Each structure stands twice: as structure tokens, then as C-alpha cells.
Amino acid sequence: MHGQDISRYNAMLDYLFLEHPATVGIGDGGNEIGMGVLASVIPTVPSLVKTPCVTTTTKLVVCSVSNWGGYGLVAALSQLVGRDLLPTTEEDERLIRRMVDAGAVDGTSGENKYYVDNFTLEQNAAVLRRLRWLLG
DSSP states (O other): OOSOOOGGGSOOOHHHHHSOSSOEEEESSSOSTBBGGGTTTGGGSTTSOSSOOOOBOSEEEEOSSHHHHHHHHHHHHHHHHTSOOSOOHHHHHHHHHHHHHTTOOOTTTOOSSSEETTEEHHHHHHHHHHHHHHHO
């Protein structure tokens, strides 16, 4: 997101998406797998990366925060199967805390803090609560 090469910290999973006929990408800044679908558009948007991911997917969820796009996808799947598949706010917060404690950084600020793209854990939890409410 900040133009830094972080490939040494990430598994090379692109081939899994390139070799499968049905794939889903979730992205918010242009650097995520799937955003290659919009590779020619992303550099023209000032708030997005200048060098986008080139890996495409057959379906793409574009969102303001990738985590939230993932929650939305899981909420939709929950409706399809008739049961809540979303993590609880407590489970989600525990996972975020464990990742940060292990050295992960906030995607927007690059700081090692308990945030999700510069949103607090409470703001992040509010999205999960709202989706759960929408599921009824």
C-alpha cells in the first residue's frame, strides 16, 4: 500500500488463482489479489496504489476495507446456508490482537497497533455487529 515490497512476508499464492476457473478477490487499495481486474484504472485514482496487483480473479469484491469486504462476503454466504458464519466480535478482536502481537502492522499507517486500516477495534467490531443485525 505504501510502495514497499513486502513479498518476502507473503506466500506466493497467485498461481492458485490463475489456475482455478472460479476465484474471488477482495480489495481496497489495489495491491490485493484480484485487483488486477482493474489494473488499468487503479493508478488513475489518487488514493490508490500506483503499481497495482496484476493477478486477476473471476469475481472481485471492491470495498473500503478488505476485512469488511470479507465480512460482507461471509454474511452473504451465511444467508445462503441459513446460519451465521461470521466470527464473533470477540473472536475477530482476538485474532487481530494475535496478529499485531506477532508483528503485523496496520495496513494504512504501517504501524504495529490494534487497528484495521486506521479503524479502531471498536469501529471494526461495529461493522460485524451491523452485518449480524442485517442477517436478523
